[in-house]
Amino acid sequence: MKKYQHLFFDLDHTLWDFERNSQETLEELFYELGMNELSHVEFSTFMQSFRTINHALWDSYNHHQIDRKTIRTQRFEMIRESLGMPNSTIFEQMNHAYLERCPQKPHLIPHSLEILTYLKEKYELHIISNGFEEIQKQKMKSSGILTFFSEIITSETTQYRKPSKEIFEFAVDKIKTDKQKTIMIGDNLTTDVIGANNAGIDAIFYNPEKVKHDQKVYCEIAYLLEIRDIL
Ligand SMILES: [Mg+2]
Structure with a gap:
């Protein structure tokens, strides 16, 4: 008998190709x-700084050290300072334009549509994301995956953030199921995998870079299509 009925997906870096979409947006801007x-700062240096700072800010957000407003308002100012670039209104313009344009980018992680189409036949699909509600929905629309999902659960509406187990419990309650019938799929070992496990939910770790770790995981994949062998 099939064990799982509901699949929880992370969005950024798991389905929606954040790296590609954000780089494309920033290069245009x-x-x-x-x-x-x-x-004299070149785009590649600017992009590298964005990656480092954005990652650090999201890490702080996931750990409840800062709020969403801080990410949005500090990001480009921190990049400017780190690269020793002169003060300019261009950074504020870039901040606004980035928030507006990036979620409109359509690129997905390879084989996302294929695997979602396959899974949709057998399971009910949902999103659990630490992103912002409207932005995450916009990304899903732009990339054509919105209709695959029943519930979209974000930290913004629940007030909980992965890895805290409450956001997973909220999701299980919302879809009126048992946690044993759900499984989480995501690219972040801490927020997606350990978070789900702490809530008593199995997880598949999507680890495309094959980053080494010593966490015990239920299942680990490097390509989304490998999910077909498991589910
Ligand atoms: Mg992610």
Whole structure:
């Protein structure tokens, strides 16, 4: 008998290709807003700084050290400072334009549509994301995956953030099922995998870079299509 009925997916870096979408957006804006004329900093250096700072800010957000507003308002100012770029209104413009444009990008992690189409036949699919409600929905619309999902649960509406077990319990309650009938799929070992496990929920760790770790995981994959062998 089939054990699982409901699958919880993470969105960013698991289905929606955050790296590609954000890089494409930032590269457009870097030249459109004339940031290349502002200093000697090249786009590749700017992008590297964005990656590092954005990752650190999200990590702090996941650990309840900062709120969403801080991510949005501090991100580009921190990049400017870290690269020693001059003060300019361009950073504020970039911040606004980035928030508006990035979620409209359509790129998905390879084989997302294929695996969602396969899974949709057999399970009910949901999203559990620490992202912002409207932005996550926009990303799902832009990439054509919104209709695959029944419930979209974000930290913004629940007030809980992965890895805290409450957001998983909230999800299980909301879809009126038992946690044994659910499984989480995500790319973040802490928030998605350990978080789900702490709530008594199995998890599949999507680890495309095959990052080494010593966490015991139920299942680990490097390509989304490998899910077909498990579910
Ligand atoms: Mg993720």
